[in-house]
Amino acid sequence: MEPIAPEPPPAKRHLHPLPLRVMHWVNAVFMLIMIMSGWQIYNDEVLFGWLHFPSWMTMGAGPEGGLLWHFFAMWILVINGIVYTGYGLRTQRFRRMLFPIRVPDVIAEVRNALKLKLHHDDLTQYNPVQKLLYLGVLIVITIQVLSGLVIWKPIQFSELTFLFYDFQGARLAHFLGMAAIVGFLVIHVVLALLVPETLKAMWTGGPMVDSAPEHSMDDAQADRPEPQSDGA
């Protein structure tokens, strides 16, 4: 029998490991490119006569320029999204950070937020409203991928088109998904600015925390489960 080694001290790591921070900021930059180039494409054939995006808010010279940017940012976000999903599932981050979401907790937290009592004493824990928002935006992003595929290739992916009724249905869904993401972005940025420690933590990694004990030691450092989601 091998001698019993002394218990090693619990492994410490940043609240936001480096791979997560890289993915977060890549996502931030390319989501903005995606949204602003999308507005340029939208302007060429608007869904709502009252809504045209002013040119200073759009990206790309003309619809062709908007399309070039949109279909470049698309690939970066696809790669980033695949890596992030693999990371979130492998480290069980999604399960640990986003669930469970209990309705009474959400109601209580919304009530607090409306009274401007934001509880952020513990950066490593998500409140129920944050959980709901982050889960919601992940679902919206999934819808954006599906509706985007249908708009890009309504014939090659004709099996998906029925999800949105038809081609125009997919355009409308893609627009509403964009509106939801922009809405999320506004709340996300405002809250981050109100509690600047969260913003700083996403840049520097934040405080050191224990790695979760139930995970085997052979996991790479970055693959350990974390007690804090990144706020996609």
Place this chain on the structure above:
Amino acid sequence: MTARKPRSSLFRPQKPVDQSLLEDNKSLVDTINRRNVLRGSISLGAISMLTGCNVTDQAPVQSFLKSVSQWNDRAQAALFRPNHLAPTYAPSQVIKPARFNAFYDITELEPVDVPNWKLELAGQISDKRAWTAQQLAALPEQEMIIRHVCVEGWDYIGQWSGVNLRYFLERIGADLTAKYVSFKCADTYYSSIDMPSALHPQTILATKYAGAPLTEPFGAPLRLRTAVKLGFKNPKWITAIEVTNTYPGGYFEDRGFNWFSGI
């Protein structure tokens, strides 16, 4: 000299302007000076350049985006399903007339002189004899009711008839292993498609819309209609077809729109 007391007027305040507000905020007013306003406007301009489209006009950025677009051509060719059929629709859903679209207004349209019109053939084709409208009309006709999707985002359902392009390419002895089928048009428009899309069962050289011969605005006497490409990849008023391995480009494609543009 003493100042004359101004006459009372309806347009002149009866009391002098209250200066207390200016006095109370003297320090704030003092900080507003021309240099700071200019400095601030420069910063604002810099921020607007970050968000605006100015960055995209730079030549290196443009050439990078162009190479991404060429990568997208290859990705789309890999995704293309040669035998996957586009949905077709009922005759009651067909809009009449079709929707006009070109790089100029419908009023600037110059109709093709159909009796003297000929379809020229070029490139990797064994029988390059030109075709008249009557000769084309004698070929077997295929009809399809398909959705037209424009790169701008609008769409409509149309009913098109004409000779299947694969049938026609085989008939003239075209090299079906060549990469491109290229089209030249009477109005100086030009475009090209990849061979697999040209050979798709729902790609035809259309001569009729909704059962009647094509009218002038919609490409008379001959246009391409394919169910697997965006609208601008369906040239109208075709005067020449070339089968080639040399990348032919296209009118909008050479102006920055993606070349493959499959749907």
